[in-house]
Amino acid sequence: MSIENVKNVAVIGAGSMGHQIAMLSALGGFETVLQDINEKALEKAIDMLEQRMNDWVNKGKLSEEQRRLAFQKLRTTTEIKEAAQDADLVIEAVVEKLDVKREVFKLLDQYAPSHTILASNSSSIVNSKIATVTNRPEKILNMHFFFPPLVMDCVEVVKSEETSDESVQIAMDFCKKIGRTGVLLEKEIYGFIANRLLFALSNEAVYLYENGYADFKDIDLIAKKALGHPMGPFELMDLSGIDVGYYANMELYKETQDPKDRPAKCVEEKVKAGELGRKTGKGWYDYRKEVISR
Ligand SMILES: NC(=O)c1ccc[n+]([C@@H]2O[C@H](COP(=O)([O-])OP(=O)(O)OC[C@H]3O[C@@H](n4cnc5c(N)ncnc54)[C@H](O)[C@@H]3O)[C@@H](O)[C@H]2O)c1
Structure with missing residues (x-):
């Protein structure tokens, strides 16, 4: 099988990621079905996509x-069987819970044709943990899109020891067809690459701050002025949610048991205080009365 045989795509889960991945697929010319167990999520997804695409038209994009x-190429359903039965490629983007993903993959394996490739958009769960519930481990891989998929031009395509080269090639070619840069990870690793790089930077930034080497605002300033980063690590933590990084670090620590992977005390304090960043009005910076000052 090759990308030429991929005509029908199913995206499972219509949340922040799924609805935009489905739009990319439809824009790329694939017959696309977006499935979610929640009818309201599907309605909201279509509303948001209509607004977004109207905006693109108005801007001439x-x-x-x-x-x-x-x-015309995009439809929705609440039935996983309906979504999977004609699909050549399925991209799963349901909640980040292993047991839920395994349940979804069990059903996908049951309903999708035997040639269908099943990909997970998980941010951290490697595909071999999901593949065991299917009878097609060679057709299981990760396709990790970045938020928001309609903007971010990168997809980490992750291979397990059992994923076939053919499946990888189709995933990479699919990325090309939807105008996204697919990047292959030859081996599975927790957090993949982008998030590991990000963890390393934010963990080091927190270490430097917690040990009194510099104020967090000055660490952000150095990252921007000296390294040319568009935003400092503390600003970025506020944007993505301090709790998101905290729980991701906790998961990593559970897996490695390495003390250096344990979330820092100052981060834990922020989470306990409910100071999670922009979404709560306060994180490292206070957004209730001021915007980022430097
Ligand atoms: N949000 C991000 O920044 C981001 C970035 C990259 C990858 N991811 C990954 O993408 C996946 C989805 O994340 P999200 O942020 O879109 O989540 P979300 O909470 O916005 O959406 C999840 C959707 O899945 C649906 N769902 C739950 N169980 C389902 C089931 N059994 N069948 C069908 N639909 C089901 C929910 O109704 C919800 O609409 C996660 O694995 C996450 O790790 C998220």
Whole structure:
């Protein structure tokens, strides 16, 4: 099988990631079905996509005809069987819980044709942990999109020891067809690459701050001025949610038992205080009365 045989794509889970991945697929010319167990999530997904695509048309990023054709190729359902039965490629983007993903993959394996590739968009769960519930480990892989998928041009395609080269090639070619840069990870590793790099940077930033080497605002300033980063590590933690990094670090620590992977005390204090970043009005910076000052 090759990418030429991929006509129908199913995206499972219509949350922050899934609805935009489905739109990318439809824009790429694939017949796409977006499935979610929650009807409201599907309605919200279509509303948001209509707004977004109208915006693209108004800005000249998309023609009216391209918009119309893409929506013709996109449909929704609450039934996983209906979504999977004709799919050549499935991308799962349900909640980040291993047991839920395994349940979804069990059903996908049951309903999808035997040639269908099943990919997970998980941020951290490696595909071999999910593949064991299926009878097609050679067709299971990770396709890790970045938030928001309609903007971010990168997909980490992750291979397990059992994933076939053919499946990898199709995933990489699919990325190309939807205008995204697919990057292959030859071996599985917790957190993949982008998030590991990010963890390393933010953990070091927190270490330097917690041990009194510099104020967090000055660490952000150095990252921006000296390294050319668009935003400092503390600003980034506030944007993505301090709790998100905290729980990801906890998961990593559970897996490695390495004390250096344990979340720092100052981060734990922020989480306990409910100071989670922009979403709560306060994190490292206070957004209730001021925006980032430097
Ligand atoms: N949000 C991010 O920044 C981001 C980035 C990269 C990857 N991811 C990964 O993408 C996946 C989805 O994340 P999200 O942020 O879109 O989550 P989300 O909570 O916004 O959406 C999850 C959706 O899955 C649906 N769902 C739950 N169980 C289901 C089931 N059994 N069948 C079908 N649908 C089901 C929910 O109704 C919800 O609409 C996660 O694995 C996450 O790790 C998230």
